Amino acid sequence: MSDPALNDPTELVQLAVDQDACIGAGQCEMLEAETFLLDDDTGIAALTGAGTLPRQRAEDVVDRCPARAISMVDQDDGAGG
């Protein structure tokens, strides 16, 4: 599935935040302050800018979110298969 040879670790991937699932723990903003921003009033996370990160960092931030609210949007399903 995720054969490292096929996944260029520097390749940019698109992220998404499920705001209904987000518990505002802010782990995303702590790890990737340029990409995530918690709303001052609601404490809920949103993407800033393009919302992309290199694959390895994207995987880390997805893993780090305690609410599983962050996902990677696969743009090129099946590519390289």
Next chain:
Amino acid sequence: MTPTAPINLHDPQSFGSGIPHEAFAEMRANPGLTWTPPSDDTKGFWSVTRHDDLVTVSRDTTTYSSGVGHIQIYDIDEDALEARASMIDMDPPIHTRLRRLVSSAFTPRHVQNYKTSIRHRVQTRLDAVEAAGGGNWVDLVAKPIPIGVICDLMGVPPEDHDYLIGLTDHLVAGTGSETLEPTAYGNTTPLRLLPFNSPAAFAMSNYAAELGERRRVDPQDDLISKLIAAEIDGERLSTDEFANFFRLMIFAGNETTRSSMAHLALHLRQFPEMFEAVRADRSLLGAVADEVIRYASSILYFRRTVTVPTTLAGTDLAVGDKVVMWYCSANFDESEFPNPYEFRIDRPPVPPHVAFGGGGAHFCLGASLARLEISELIDEILDRELALEVGEPTYTESNFVNGIEQLEVTVL
């Protein structure tokens, strides 16, 4: 054969000399989950000791509920559960609605607003240590800082801080062997209906109700005023809901951080080179704070209750089974943290330690606040070049918090 726990995990005395690491290492090496058979005061329960299994349980609030059954090992009756319920004993979606009443005050960016006042508290306490030439680190530093910080945030007046420290001490004592008279603090509620079965919880609820009433009449810029005015689906929190919320915040924000700050003094003694490295490069402050938090694993466990038949790590679980997540074991899981008993400041942030929980709806609300408090304390110790001789700790007899009661330090 189902493996059984090598020590009595339900007995506070098993934790009387700190985390029983050897027993947990043995359980991590067992296939599947480890069973503790029923005893006089509790039904049997499963122990989750490995990092990956713990994260699985923690994130699956549907299968492993906080709202069904108790979140501590021992069982209590439905009416007692009901009487003490706060968001930590609830499942989504009601849990989420309660949590969002306060979560914006605890985001990593927002807690930076408290940085100056936290630093000031830290300085005052370290001044006291230096002036006295030493003393009990727990009473001088680890206790007063976190309770002061959380009381400020909630809006508890400074003159009441000591009263609340006394109450929280008794709440935790309720999980160990020390007990209060049932009628202490004028308590009239049956103990089994009180959190930690302690009359101190009764006193805290009364205090909360009274302060809540004052803030309802005269709102301030604090969390109590926010909670008392908050509405969920058009309804205000009831008096009990409010009091339970208050108690959760005071307890959760206090005992845990205190324990980490107490352990910090031990780490300073045991791993001086690591702190020297941070002195030279303060960008490592966050990393060292997280390592203090992992190593202390201040909350030893939380429990969940199984709601649908399932299998975990090859062990079949039935509805109603009790599953205990031992954070103090998963944080030393050698397959996630190489050389787990080494105190290191170069551990990668992923996989994260689980001292704040293994993720999921209940992930510690105060994680960023706790990290900030501990970082400020370390930073100030390093700024002052405070050198301490640190004695032997007296641990709290509890299988729930990894507390230290007494730790004598001498300023060198």
